[in-house]
Amino acid sequence: MKLSADLKALQTRIGHDFKRPELVLRAVTHSSMSGPNRDDNQRLEFLGDRVLGLVMAEALLAADRAAAEGLLAPRFNALVRKETCAEVARQIDLGAALKLGRSEMLSGGRRKEALLGDAMEAVIAAVYLDAGFDAAKAMILRLWGERIHTVEEDSRDAKTALQEWAQARGQQPPSYTETARSGPDHAPVFTIRATLADGQHAEATAGSKRAAEQAAARALLDRLSDGAS
Structure with a gap:
């Protein structure tokens, strides 16, 4: 062949x-x-x-x-x-x-x-x-x-890690909101905002809601880490 x-x-x-x-x-x-x-x-x-x-x-x-x-x-x-x-x-x-x-x-x-x-x-x-x-x-x-x-020391998915971060500080679990959607119906692109109860938030864009939520959670975790350092 x-x-x-x-x-x-x-x-x-x-x-x-x-x-x-x-x-x-x-x-x-x-x-x-x-x-x-x-x-x-x-x-x-x-x-x-x-x-x-x-x-x-x-x-x-x-x-x-x-x-x-x-x-x-x-x-x-x-x-x-x-x-x-x-x-x-x-x-x-x-x-x-x-x-x-x-x-x-x-x-x-x-x-x-x-x-x-x-x-x-x-x-x-x-x-x-x-x-x-x-x-x-x-x-x-x-x-x-x-x-x-x-690969990170603890490679739990970002949404789980963010939820545990919030719970450890007595906060409600973070919320995820779709703030934008673009692209054709067969290949949409989603922008998701992850928000903590105290108002801290971050956004990310990906080709699926799940991937965008994970990316937004990771972005917020990075921001929290930078703020603590």
Whole structure:
């Protein structure tokens, strides 16, 4: 099987040349483009999620040999969650290589976080099946890079951390308000304001309400941290 130019370019970006090119084609094929003669990437996604988890568990244990499970677990979750996979997918421009049906393409599928995260996991599985665990591990460690070493000491999601900050000071949980929405219906962009009971607030913008809420909570936590220093 001869690879298309976009898949050859993807090979270069991930640093792996496939001996079985049908694997990378399947990894980038969304269910909207699958058919009797073309499998989608859902089964690969399932496998890739497990391979990623094992690599990250090993990496975190090696990076901090004294950390208790209570600290390792949230760090692990931060590194394997769909948002992080999508972030890495954008880093290698995986969206440009995706095989999408017309409706998914028109609805901005190449930029969708869940779709990108799933495809990134599928690519991991494709490398694993093509060349084994060590090859998949090497690619993951290379692409995740400094994220493994800079993941926060306590990587609970920002909304949870902000709520616990407020509760520790006798405040009500923070509120989240949509202050703006832009973009087309198929690819909206949300601006969310996180507000504490004492009036302190911060805003952030993202392609989903959940991501915008997390970003706003993180921005407010950063502001609170700066104010305390």
